[in-house]
Amino acid sequence: MTMLGKQTIKGRIGFALAIFSIVSFCLLPFAQILSTSLKHQFDWGNPSLIPQVVNLDAYKELLGLTERQTVEIPPAIKKILENPKLSQGKKDAILAKYTDNSDVFPFGRFMLNSFAVSAGAALVSLIFAVMGAYSISRLRFSGQVVVQRSVLFVYMVGGVLLMVPLYQMAVNVGLASSMWGSVFCLFAIYIVQTLPVALYMLGNYFRTIPFALEEAAMMDGYSRKEAIIKVVLPLSIPMLATVFMYCFIIGWNEYLFASVFLKQFKEFYTLPLALQELFVSKNAIWDRIMAASMLTLAPIIVCFLFAMRHMDGGKTDGGVKG
Template structure:
């Protein structure tokens, strides 16, 4: 067995370190800019001179309401005795900033709900379909197993116009609820093929003798699936859920078409693009919003590490 020399080890680890730094540098740059004061944006250093957290406070709704100077013309209008107290308060409310310029919390909630529901439904439906392909025998099984990835091979740009026309023709695009439901179905179409492929391959690694033993004890095939297959497949189920969740969380193309006219239901990728081209496009706010958008994905992968382990079926069958 050939062993690396100390020089080769140093070169190898050095190259790995350079690759890691190359991959992390954009994220470090985003974090650095989000923490810099506007007067410090020209500083090329990754370390801010002064830690500036106002962008994060503003996005998270932690900034107190700010009073804006009332113009003299409005003050003269308020002195009109014909105005009621309620009318004066309504006019003054327009000159008080009570909410964030960029409603980040609302957009994050929209994205989380759509992504979470997509991940749960796609994982559940894919597990049923993958089990049928992996365990059952029926006509066209091979064709279905090999053709299920065909949808994934077709680019989203090619499907965008036909899917939107279908949504309009059936009346779903005429309301916000129908549009969101259409977007949810599209995310299912995008994620289920690979989810079925991953789960099907994993189910084949589970010994069929475990199911036979359960059925000999009186379980039906459905009960064996719920009590044997799914518990043993927790690592892959969680992995598939994370995959579907991240795909829906980062999706922009279909959201930009379906949700464009419903601003209150924008997802984060669409909202960030709108923020970048708006008059409120301030660099620290944009970078802070980008970091907060990235944070749930990082947390999901950190939580997934405890499930990404194999060998759960080892020892399940005695030799």
């Protein structure tokens, strides 16, 4: 019994060490990113994860909390500005050239672009998925088995193979020539990418909700639509939050299609595309790149924590008496 107890303790310690090692290995890159984003330039070569002096300048710059720097106006330009015949608009245009904003990375605008496309596509995909998943799991119609089994067929074809024909289709219908047309194409692609798995996940979850709950609601005078809204959807909040988080993250991290459809429209770059441009630009400073990477991760973490609040099962336990 003693040997058995010792082996059990050793096994538990070994298991705990293995879990700790795996978690540490997974978190180490993120810790390195955070550490570098908080270091000054003289501290970049320091292998320690703890900065000697915490530097928040990169975060302030990306979040627009620093003032724009101005350079001294040459005397010759000042004489030109004193000319009374020069209009005020031209004077302002000349002065604007001496406001140093060449190193400013419009992180806020790119984040807003990513959020608008990702959250909008995730919401539309979730709405379609709710209707489609309920139909597949509750209704009976011809071709139901074919639809149910082929819903994940889109994932059998890689995005690289679909990129060229999708872009050619956008060019042929004239959408790729304008910014909003390209954004619409990207929006539709994100919906198509996320909808199949959203249908699959919600369909399986709706099957776990006893149909007797809907029947009881309809016996109380509710229509099927009202039963879905007031019974099925409230009980499905955990999965709805999970599906929305999944769809949002897919759109937030997507780079391939964004690099094709938005390449010529820099004002509507999404964050993955903008970060790649930042890395190869003259603004490629390590603390700025790492700070931008950390701020890009922040919405995903917030979205995951929000979903975790609703990921509790057993909501239908006791809802139906046997």
